Amino acid sequence: MNIKTALIQQKRSANLQANIDQTCAEIREAAAEGAQLILLQELHNSLYFCQIEATDCFDLAETIPGPSTELFSALASELGIVLVLSLFEKRSAGLYHNTAVVIENDGQILGRYRKMHIPDDPGFYEKFYFTEGDLGFEPIQTSLGKLGVLVCWDQWFPEAARLMALAGAEILIYPTAIGWDPADSEAEKKRQLEAWITVQRGHAIANGIPLIAVNRSGSETSSDKRNQIDFWGNSFACGPQGEFLVQTDEEEATVLVDIDLERSEQIRRIWPFLRDRRIGAYADLCKRFRD
Amino acid sequence: MNIKTALIQQKRSANLQANIDQTCAEIREAAAEGAQLILLQELHNSLYFCQIEATDCFDLAETIPGPSTELFSALASELGIVLVLSLFEKRSAGLYHNTAVVIENDGQILGRYRKMHIPDDPGFYEKFYFTEGDLGFEPIQTSLGKLGVLVCWDQWFPEAARLMALAGAEILIYPTAIGWDPADSEAEKKRQLEAWITVQRGHAIANGIPLIAVNRSGSETSSDKRNQIDFWGNSFACGPQGEFLVQTDEEEATVLVDIDLERSEQIRRIWPFLRDRRIGAYADLCKRFRD
Numbered sequence: 001m002n003i004k005t006a007l008i009q010q011k012r013s014a015n016l017q018a019n020i021d022q023t024c025a026e027i028r029e030a031a032a033e034g035a036q037l038i039l040l041q042e043l044h045n046s047l048y049f050c051q052i053e054a055t056d057c058f059d060l061a062e063t064i065p066g067p068s069t070e071l072f073s074a075l076a077s078e079l080g081i082v083l084v085l086s087l088f089e090k091r092s093a094g095l096y097h098n099t100a101v102v103i104e105n106d107g108q109i110l111g112r113y114r115k116m117h118i119p120d121d122p123g124f125y126e127k128f129y130f131t132e133g134d135l136g137f138e139p140i141q142t143s144l145g146k147l148g149v150l151v152c153w154d155q156w157f158p159e160a161a162r163l164m165a166l167a168g169a170e171i172l173i174y175p176t177a178i179g180w181d182p183a184d185s186e187a188e189k190k191r192q193l194e195a196w197i198t199v200q201r202g203h204a205i206a207n208g209i210p211l212i213a214v215n216r217s218g219s220e221t222s223s224d225k226r227n228q229i230d231f232w233g234n235s236f237a238c239g240p241q242g243e244f245l246v247q248t249d250e251e252e253a254t255v256l257v258d259i260d261l262e263r264s265e266q267i268r269r270i271w272p273f274l275r276d277r278r279i280g281a282y283a284d285l286c287k288r289f290r291d
Numbered sequence: 292m293n294i295k296t297a298l299i300q301q302k303r304s305a306n307l308q309a310n311i312d313q314t315c316a317e318i319r320e321a322a323a324e325g326a327q328l329i330l331l332q333e334l335h336n337s338l339y340f341c342q343i344e345a346t347d348c349f350d351l352a353e354t355i356p357g358p359s360t361e362l363f364s365a366l367a368s369e370l371g372i373v374l375v376l377s378l379f380e381k382r383s384a385g386l387y388h389n390t391a392v393v394i395e396n397d398g399q400i401l402g403r404y405r406k407m408h409i410p411d412d413p414g415f416y417e418k419f420y421f422t423e424g425d426l427g428f429e430p431i432q433t434s435l436g437k438l439g440v441l442v443c444w445d446q447w448f449p450e451a452a453r454l455m456a457l458a459g460a461e462i463l464i465y466p467t468a469i470g471w472d473p474a475d476s477e478a479e480k481k482r483q484l485e486a487w488i489t490v491q492r493g494h495a496i497a498n499g500i501p502l503i504a505v506n507r508s509g510s511e512t513s514s515d516k517r518n519q520i521d522f523w524g525n526s527f528a529c530g531p532q533g534e535f536l537v538q539t540d541e542e543e544a545t546v547l548v549d550i551d552l553e554r555s556e557q558i559r560r561i562w563p564f565l566r567d568r569r570i571g572a573y574a575d576l577c578k579r580f581r582d
Contacts, residue, residue: 117567136572156564158449158497159573167581195496195532202493205486206449241486273447276408279577281427282450286573289565290458 002258003144005037006030007246009235009253011218012047016060019045020068024075026254031079033256036105037144041216041235042086042152042175043098051222051229053128061090064101069109077107082142084149086175088129089114098130100149100175102140111140115151116160123181123227126153137163145170145261148209152176155196155213159285161203165274170261172203172211179216179231193232201242208268210245210259212237217252240267293549294435296328297321298537300526300544302509303338307351310336311359315366317545322370326547327396328435332507332526333377333443333468334389342513342520344419352381355392360400368398373433375440377466379420380405389421391440391466393431402431406442407451414472414518417444428454436461436552439500443467446487446504450576452494456565461552463494463502470507470522484523492533499559501536501550503528508543531558 008026012019023044030038043049045068049057062068068087076083082105089099089112098115114133118126137160139148148169154160155174164172178196180189204211216231236247237257246257268274284290299317303310314335321329334340336359340348353359359378367374373396380390380403389406405424409417428451430439439460445451446465455463469487471480488504495502507522527538528548537548559565575581 116569116572119567121561121563132569137575153567156497156562157568158453158493159568159576162449163573163575163581166575166578191532191534194534198489198533199493199496202449202490202497205490206447206493241482242489243482243485270412271447272412274580276410276444277448277450277579278407278423279579281407282454282577284428284454284457285450285576286570287457288568288570290454 001262002260003037004034004256005039005212005237005259006035006254006256007039007212007214007235007237007248009041009214009217009233009248010044011252012044012216012220014047016046020071027075027081027083028079030254030256031081035081035256037082039084039173039212039214040086040175041214042177043088044086047220048177048216048229050126050129051123051220051227052224053125054223057129058096061088061096064089064099064112065109069101069103073103073107073109076103076105080105082144084147084173084175086151095131096129097133098126098151100151102142102147102149105143110142113138113140113149113151115154117153117157119153123222123229137167139164139167139169148172150174152178155200158203158206161207165207165209169209170264171209171259172207174200174213176213177216177231179229182228182230193234197234197236201238204238204240205242206273208240208271208273209264210237210239210261217250240264292553293551294328295325295547296330296503296528296550297326297545297547298330298503298505298526298528298539300332300505300508300524300539301335302543303335303507303511305338307337311362318366318372318374319370321545321547322372324547326372328373330375330464330503330505331377331466332505333466334379335377338511339468339507339520341417341420342414342511342518343515344416345514348420349387352379352387355380355390355403356400360392360394364394364398364400367394367396371396373435375438375464375466377442386422387420388424389417389442391442393433393438393440396434401433404429404431404440404442406445408444408448410444414513414520428458430455430458430460439463441465443469446491449494449497452498456498456500460500461555462500462550463498465491465502465504467504468507468522470520473519473521484525488525488527492529495529495531496533497564499531499562499564500555501528501530501552508541531555
């Protein structure tokens with residue numbers, strides 16, 4: 001079964017309503033072109049506020065269910081599409097997560113994934129905002145298949161992809177927000193972009209399933225003007241051998257791609273990595289370091 | 292510290308002595324060009340005998356220490372080079388391993404790695420010949436650094452690379468013997484080669500250390516004429532961001548490359564994946580499947 005899937009890669013502004021309106025319009029367009037599964041970038045409602053540590057930014061958080069799930073559930077139901085959201089979840093005062101939400105094509109919230117690996121480096125102060133997820137690595141069953149939804153920084157960790165695959169995920173999906181520091185050299189920028197693509201294609205290969213990453217586009221300057229991220233776009237989809245199915249450039253774009261979930265089984269028959277894992281020798285993966 | 296490293300990619304014949312003579316000559320040439328670390332392909336002494344299941348092939352196995360380690364230890368000592376061998380180890384009658392051996396530049400055997408993940412598919416009947424390794428994933432300390440030596444099929448398993456890195460490996464090294472089935476389409480061949488390169492570059496990136504794979508060259512037909520493998524060469528080295536440092540094509544070649552072990556720490560400072568691993572949530576990596 002081919003799943004017609006849309007990747008929506010966007011620039012964001014400080015105008016939340018304009019952002020959301022644009023997202024709704026692009027979802028409608030993608031659905032009109034036949035998309036059954038629609039994927040959005042990380043924290044798609046707003047600017048990437050984690051460039052600074054500011055308590056006011058917690059005002060952007062919302063409960064799940066809440067205003068965004070209400071709005072997008074209605075849209076998913078109207079259009080008959082499965083939708084993956086990425087929201088700033090308010091769980092309690094002082095307790096927030098970076099959370100992906102999967103909406104069924106009837107509008108039902110099927111499940112959520114709370115980002116497990118939280119980055120923190122200059123311009124990406126996520127440990128200030130997000131408590132690390134406590135729901136583990138659990139794929140979410142939809143009418144289109146079992147989705148292994150992870151978020152951004154998770155994409156560098158083979159453990160996350162493997163645990164999703166072991167739980168039966170049929171595809172890996174990464175909403176993400178990653179970009180260049182304009183101070184870096186062109187050579188370093190090229191290495192970073194290629195590393196980001198390569199490590200994810202590696203997860204697809206190691207697990208024999210397709211993978212889709214949806215990244216942000218555009219340049220954002222922090223409100224204190226001290227930091228700038230040039231989000232590098234380059235959203236892509238690859239198959240179970242890591243082969244490219246579609247790839248965007250740095251600009252805003254909605255791209256549609258057919259994802260074939262049945263090909264994975266054929267690939268796993270010729271490359272049966274799951275058969276040969278040495279599970280009796282992997283216990284130290286649960287150690288911080290083997291010293 | 293840069294380590295001048297040689298990757299020796301070879302065709303093999305049924306003439307063991309000619310193979311070994313060629314290997315010794317090429318090691319001498321590489322050392323003369325300044326190589327400090329010399330890496331050979333998987334099972335470099337012979338044809339890739341695992342194309343068929345035949346009890347006579349066990350005659351190719353030898354003890355470690357044994358004739359090959361004696362020969363190559365003397366050569367390593369004479370030339371003052373660190374050498375990584377790949378041998379068919381006879382441990383006992385009826386008990387054999389696919390084993391890499393690390394020789395110090397004074398000729399001492401520093402350690403061995405017994406291939407942990409054993410493949411078995413048409414033309415690669417390794418489960419018939421090799422018992423799975425029982426020494427775990429332990430890097431081997433040399434005068435040039437701590438080498439994370441793995442073998443061929445291991446290269447598809449992120450767990451193996453991660454365990455080596457967690458044990459302090461400063462570089463990942465894969466002697467390997469992989470090639471095309473001539474019956475496959477050109478598109479499939481391209482996907483397979485690129486997947487093989489990509490998944491390994493992914494290990495370098497995920498662990499922030501350089502990686503070298505040394506593969507076999509040439510076409511080999513099984514003694515029963517029923518099978519042929521076109522070994523695809525393409526030995527390569529990449530740095531801790533997965534960036535290519537050197538890459539060969541399908542032909543026989545010895546290539547030298549400078550490996551910078553100090554760059555890894557700088558990369559791990561900007562991409563601190565080891566800091567953020569969710570070790571409390573990884574226990575299921577030791578399960579066959581999460582069902």
